[in-house]
Amino acid sequence: MKIVHVAAGIIVRDQQVFISKRNSEQHQGNKWEFPGGKVESGESVLEALTRELKEEVNLDVLNADAFHQLEFDYGDKIVQLDFYLVNDFTGVGKGLEGQQTAWVNISELADYNFPAANQVIVEMLMTQFA
Ligand SMILES: Nc1nc2c([nH]c(=O)n2[C@@H]2O[C@H](COP(=O)(O)OP(=O)(O)OP(=O)(O)O)[C@@H](O)[C@H]2O)c(=O)[nH]1
Numbered sequence: 066m067k068i069v070h071v072a073a074g075i076i077v078r079d080q081q082v083f084i085s086k087r088n089s090e091q092h093q094g095n096k097w098e099f100p101g102g103k104v105e106s107g108e109s110v111l112e113a114l115t116r117e118l119k120e121e122v123n124l125d126v127l128n129a130d131a132f133h134q135l136e137f138d139y140g141d142k143i144v145q146l147d148f149y150l151v152n153d154f155t156g157v158g159k160g161l162e163g164q165q166t167a168w169v170n171i172s173e174l175a176d177y178n179f180p181a182a183n184q185v186i187v188e189m190l191m192t193q194f195a
């Protein structure tokens with residue numbers, strides 16, 4: 066099975082993170098996610114991240130640092146997720162594709178239903194930002 070390379074942004078401000086909800090028809094539908102999407106050919110991960118965050122949630126990335134990379138096999142799909150910590154951005158986050166979005170306290174992240182691949186990230190964030 067081909068591996069899909071994905072860039073995802075952990076958008077942080079103070080003790081909060083901006084998340085969005087995947088649409089029901091998408092892979093891992095109705096789950097919360099860190100906004101992002103597929104890295105296209107010829108694009109760097111950071112370029113993909115910047116493009117996706119503008120397209121999906123109207124944010125302009127000014128600075129982002131690599132946070133964690135992982136591969137996950139969902140059975141129907143294998144993803145290589147490149148998570149970046151977005152620590153500087155401009156704009157007001159909103160769901161440009163009709164998706165629900167929210168600023169949530171990092172301490173409450175465990176209350177949100179994320180795809181299985183994200184569990185390790187949620188744990189890392191809750192530890193690091195505690
Ligand atoms: N964006 C994002 N995708 C995630 C996360 N966790 C996770 O397993 N994924 C998976 O990674 C893949 C990302 O694809 P995507 O649907 O966001 O891709 P995209 O924005 O380019 O959308 P498109 O396929 O509609 O063009 C999906 O299979 C999704 O289930 C996450 O935190 N953020």
Ligand SMILES: [Mg+2]
Pocket residue numbers: 100101102103117121
């Ligand atoms: Mg996406």
